[in-house]
Amino acid sequence: MAVDYKELKKGGFMRQKQKDCFSMRLKSVGGHFTAAQLATVQKVAEKYGKSYVHLTSRQGIEIPYIRLADIDAVKKVLHEGGVEVGVCGPRVRTITACQGAATCPSGLIDTVKLANEFDKRYGGKELPHKFKFGFTGCHNNCLKAEENDFGVKGGVLPRWEAASCIYCGVCEAVCPEKIIRVDKAAQQVTSEREKCVYCGKCIKSCPTDAWQGDRGFVISFGGLYGNRITVGRHFLPIVFDEAKLYEIVDVTLKFFEENAKPSERFANCLDRVGWDKFQQNVEAVL
Template sequence: MAVDYKELKKGGFMRQRQKDCFSMRLKSVGGHFTAAQLGTIQQVAEKFGKGYVHLTSRQGIEIPFIRLEDIDEVKKALHEGGVSVGVCGPRVRTITACQGCAVCASGLIDTQKLANEFDKRYGGRELPHKFKFGFTGCHNNCLKAEENDVGVKGGIKPQWAQDNCTFCGVCEAVCPEKAITVDAANGEVRIDRDKCVYCGKCIKSCPTDAWQGKAGFVISFGGLYGNRIAVGRHFLPIVFEEEKLYAIVDATLAFFEEYAKPSERFANCLDRVGWDKLEKRVEEILCVRK
């Protein structure tokens, strides 16, 4: 019987050099696996593979040397242990995320919660080409948000509380974009909103809580890391509501489906049809949902 290798790859089985052997990709969301799932993966790797796994660059796990004749039995063993096979091909791929504010002291947003919600809404969705989402909790950017087709970074919009300020100048010193000017002589602190990147360093460093703020989402578009490298672009203000974030993503994926040629990555599509078209599309979402 003929083997449909394209369908196998779509279902997470990548052909190896060795005849009828596959490196099996497992489903991961935000790099999170339970200890019980890891136990199942160990058992499958020992029984059906060669006793080891490969950790991918996108927080996933692959088990090499799965034989063609064992695939159905392997799927059954994984399912019984609460593990799913991943996906490949032209669709939404593994969603990456750092630990976020639920664990990390630097985190500004709950990246794991968002990654799981994105997986429910968009995981495995078929598109003109592969599409990657990545979440990082703060501007330390451990998960490199701008490498993704759409990246979401935790940010915070600072507001100055004059009554608490001692004009010590710490905020001006730590601001990486030199957006803050402290004028102690006149009792003023000014922030250039066009320079602010919502990193929150002024808030974290202020000894008197003179800087406060609300956390939100800093979104980048069109990142690419492969044969061609492109850094995702920022053109939206910080977004605070989750529903606005989903609406922006819905519009972005619809745009990709509408304009992309088959096997054309999102960044290449935007370069061809014009970034201004996407900017107008997503900016309309913010205006409508104010």
């Protein structure tokens, strides 16, 4: 009976150099695995692999040396232990996320919640080529949002409240874009708001809470890290409404489906079809 290697790869089993051996990719959302799931992974690796696993660059787990004859048995053990096999090929891939606002003091958005919601809505969706989402909680950018086809970074739009300000100048000193000016003598603070990157360092550093702000999502498009490297672009203002975020995703994926050639990555599609055309489509939903 012929082996459908393409279908196996789609289901997370990638051929190795060794005959009839596969590196099995497990499903991960934001790099989150329970202790019980890890115990199942250990069981499979010891019984059906070579007693080790590989941690991928996208927060996933692969178990090498799974034999073709054992695939059905392996799937059964994984299912019983609450572990799913991942996906490969032309579809939405593993969704990555840092720990975000739930646990990290720097986090501005709940990246784990968002990653799980995105997985429910878009995980495994068939597309012209692979498509990657990545979430990072703040501008420390631990998850490197701009490496993804669609990156989401936590941000905050700062708001200065004069009544609480002591004009110490800390906000001016920490601003990475150097757009804040503090005049202690005149008791005045000015900022070039249109140049703000929404990092929130002014808010975090202010000793009197004179800087406040509204948290939201900073989105990048068209990141690509492979044979060709390109950094995702920013052209939208910060987005505060989560429902609006999903509208932007829907427009993005529709554009990719309708305009990309088979096996063409999103960034390459945008370069060919035109970033201006895509930007117009996205801005239409704002």
